[in-house]
Amino acid sequence: AVIQVEKALTDINVVMGLSAQNLDNFSSGLFRVAKETGAAFNTAAQAATEYARQGLSVEESLKRTRDALILTRLTGMDSAQAVKSLTAAMNTYGNQIKDTTQLVSKFAAVDVKFAVSAEDFADAISRTGQAAKSAGVNIDELIGMVTAAQQKTARGGKVIGNSFKTIFTRIGRSSTLDQLESLGIAVRDLEGNTLNATR
Numbered sequence: 001a002v003i004q005v006e007k008a009l010t011d012i013n014v015v016m017g018l019s020a021q022n023l024d025n026f027s028s029g030l031f032r033v034a035k036e037t038g039a040a041f042n043t044a045a046q047a048a049t050e051y052a053r054q055g056l057s058v059e060e061s062l063k064r065t066r067d068a069l070i071l072t073r074l075t076g077m078d079s080a081q082a083v084k085s086l087t088a089a090m091n092t093y094g095n096q097i098k099d100t101t102q103l104v105s106k107f108a109a110v111d112v113k114f115a116v117s118a119e120d121f122a123d124a125i126s127r128t129g130q131a132a133k134s135a136g137v138n139i140d141e142l143i144g145m146v147t148a149a150q151q152k153t154a155r156g157g158k159v160i161g162n163s164f165k166t167i168f169t170r171i172g173r174s175s176t177l178d179q180l181e182s183l184g185i186a187v188r189d190l191e192g193n194t195l196n197a198t199r
Helices: 002-016 020-037 041-053 058-075 079-093 100-113 118-134 139-153 157-171 174-182
Strands: none
Touching (some): 002 020, 020 058, 041 079, 058 079, 058 118, 079 118, 100 118, 100 139, 118 157, 139 157, 157 174
């Protein structure tokens, strides 16, 4: 176990390049995160390594690692997938979300009230987030749309995410907008700007 811990910390430090003192502090923080979330140290170390590769600070890496491990417990997905999903959401909607803690809280709040899991959100947002944002859909609207689709179809976040990605991509095409206008559907505001896809 000691050898595995040392190897994990060495792998992290290859990326982060911390001093001995800072590595000790990071190690203590990582053990604390693992304990708080009920995760094995190796699982926490894998998530932390992924965040370290993104060039995040020690504090931010630990914070996001904690949130990824909470998402892992909520969903049953592995830590690498949780990191990937949170990273995709933050890269897309980082200007609308304070941090990954707020994002996981949003997932959990809807998970409790509706027949849709946090994993469905994570899967859907990682697949359609960029297309949705380009179509003018904010994070709360996207979570609402995924929830409604999951409630009605029970198809799961991967299928719903791919479907919304196709819809958002196609709805932004000028030919699609022209066809919608020919049917009497308003797609532009008074200044000629394309309306949000949810309008």
